[in-house]
Amino acid sequence: MQRPPSKAPTADEPQSSDHGQLHQDPHWASAMQWLLWMHEAPQDEKLRAACHAWQQASPAHAGAWRRAERAWHLSGQLPATSRERWPSTRRRRFAVIGTAIAACLALIMVLLPWHGQGELANGKGAPRQIVLEDGSRVWLMGDSVLRPHFSEHQRQLELLQGEAFFEVVPDASRPFLVRAGSNRVEVTGTAFSVSLQDTRFEVAVEHGSVRVEDPRHQTLLKGGERMHLDIRDNLLRRDRIAPERAATWRHQQLIAEDQSIGELLEQLRPHYPGWILLYDSGLAEQQVTGVYNLEDFEGALAALVQPHGGRVEHWSPYVLVIRR
Template structure:
C-alpha cells in the first residue's frame, strides 16, 4: 500500500482508500499499524489523509446509493457552512446516512479531492470534464482540446509554442518554416512545421501519436532527442523513467476521443480507468490491484462514461459503486 513517491492524484486516492478501509474495519489492529506506517512515512501522506477525512465529514459517510436517490444539487451551495461531525461507525447508522446531504455539499466533494477545478493559472484555454473544444490559433493552426484539459499559447516572431498543462489535445498545424511549432508537455518538446498529431499528458507517461506528416520529439530537460522523425501511425510514450517507448497505431485509432470513443486493445483496466477520469465528475477510486491488471478489449462510448466504466469492470467481476454523485468506488463484486 505504501507509495513513497506517489504523484499527488495517486496519493489522494491512496489516502481515501485508507480511510475507507479503516472505516470498514475499525478494530483491525494490524490494519491500523500498517496505516500508521504509511501516514508517518511522508508529510504529504499525512496532508492527503487530512483532506480525505474532511471529504468524509462532508459526505456524512454516505454509503453506496443509486442515482435516483440523489437529491438535486442546489445552485448556491456554500461548502464551508456544511461541515458536519463524523457520524458514529455503527453499521445501522451508516445504512441510514442522510442522503439529502449529498446535494447540499456537491461543490465540496469536487473541492475536496476532485481534480476538475484545479486549472493552472497560466492557461489560455481549458475544458471542463466531458467537454470538447475546438480552437483556432492566430497562425491558422487548429486544435481540439479533450475534457479536463488546459493549454497556454506563447507565440513570438521566431517560434510558436503551445504548452499542454493538463489532459490532451489534437493539433493540425499550419506550415510556417520560418517559425517552428512546438508543443511542450512536461519534459517533452514536440517540434513540427506542418502536420496533424495528438499529445497526451498522462498521469504516468506523456504520449505522442501522429496522423500525417512528421514530428521531432525531444526531452527538453535533458537536452536529448527521443525521435528525429515520428511519422504517420507511429507513437512515442515517455515517463519518469526517461525511457522512450516507440509503437505503431492505425491512423484511424489516433485520438478516438474526438469521436467520443475510447478504444482498448488488450489494455490494462487500470490504465483505461485513468483515461476515463476526464469524463467523470469528482473522484474515481480503484481499490483492487488485481483488477487493475486485468486486460480488456473493446470500444466504449464516452457520451456515457459511467456505463463505459461498468462495461469494462463487469467481465472481470468488478463492481462500480456510487458513494455519492462525486465519488465512484471500483472493487471486486462479492
C-alpha cells in the same frame, strides 16, 4: 465494504509536480479514498492503523492526506466519530458521502493556485475543442491544462498536464512548438497528440510529421507512428498505430487491447467529473479488449467490468463504485 489492501503504498510512487495543483497530485485520489473508508468504519482500529501507515510511508502521502482533510473539513463533513452520526440506512449514508465528495470537488478550484491569464483548461469530463488565433485547432482531454505563448515569430504552447490533440495550420514562417516538461515537439503543419501524465510522455501522429526532442533523444515521427517516454527511467518506446487511433478520446471512444482494468480506469478518470472507486484489486488485474463509447460513460464502465463479474454502483451523482 471491502477493506483496503494490507500493504500500504510505498514512497516509490511518483511525486506530485511543482505546480502544486491537487489535480496533478497522484496521491490526492488515494487520500480521498482513505477518507471514505475511514468515514464508513470510524471505529475500525485495523483500518485506522493501515491509514496511519499509509500516511507515514511518504511525506507526499502525508501532504495529500492533510489537503484531503482540509477539503473535507471545509465541506462541513469532518469529523465523524461514530457510525451513529451517519443516517441509519445504507443508501442515505452513501448520499451523505456523495454530498461531501461533491463539496470537495467544488473546493478544489478554490484551493488551486492561479497561473495567470491566457491559460486554457478543461476540467474532468468531456473533451473541449478550441480554435487558436492562427486558426489551428486544439482538443483538450478532461483534466488537462495548456498555456499558449504566441508571438510574431513563433507559435508555442506549453502542456502543463493531461493530453491535447493539435490540428495545425501550416505557416513556415512561424514554427509550431509544444513543450511538455523538458520535452519539445516541433511541426509546421500536421495533426498529432501530446500526453503528459506524471512521469509518462507520449506523442502520436495522425498525419504529417513532427520532431520530438527531450534531454537525451531526438525522434522524427510520421503519420501512424507513436513514441512513449518514461521520464523517470528514461525508457523510450516507438511503435506504429492506425492513424485514426491517435487521441480517440476526441470522438468519445476508449480502445483497449489486452490491457488491465486498473490501467484503463486510470485512462477513464479524466473523463468523469467525480470519483471512481475500485474495491477489488483482483478485478483491477483482469485483461480486456474492446471499444467503449464514453458518451454513455457508466454504460462503458459497466461493459468494461461485467465480463469479469464486476458491477458499477451509483452512490451519488459524483461517486461510482466498482466491486464484485
